[in-house]
Amino acid sequence: MVYRNGVDRILRKPNTSNSEQCRICGSDMYVERDKNVYTSYACAMAKKSSCMDAFYCPHSDKEWHDKAGKLIDEIDDTTSPSIKEIIQKDLENVLKDRS
Numbered sequence: 001m002v003y004r005n006g007v008d009r010i011l012r013k014p015n016t017s018n019s020e021q022c023r024i025c026g027s028d029m030y031v032e033r034d035k036n037v038y039t040s041y042a043c044a045m046a047k048k049s050s051c052m053d054a055f056y057c058p059h060s061d062k063e064w065h066d067k068a069g070k071l072i073d074e075i076d077d078t079t080s081p082s083i084k085e086i087i088q089k090d091l092e093n094v095l096k097d098r099s
């Protein structure tokens with residue numbers, strides 16, 4: 001499973017945040033405190049981990065969640081406001097039909 005950093009995996013300095021909501025589906029995230037994690041791809045390559053509180057969305061392994069995440073990426077990627085609007089509608093449908 002691939003988490004999207006800052007979206008369905010949010011890292012905070014230890015004890016700076018009590019709760020976070022998933023940027024994709026708005027669910028309350030569960031937290032693993034004082035976890036040694038790589039904060040970026042570059043840190044992973046250098047095997048340099050940091051102690052952080054890691055918040056995860058409980059729905060990250062669901063197919064609809066992955067789809068919604070991709071749609072959000074596409075909304076961020078496009079510069080066309082009309083396309084943004086179309087993708088936004090698709091996103092709302094995916095979140096509405098989630099199972």
Ligand SMILES: [Zn+2]
Pocket residue numbers: 008022023024025026027057058059060065
């Ligand atoms: Zn979520």
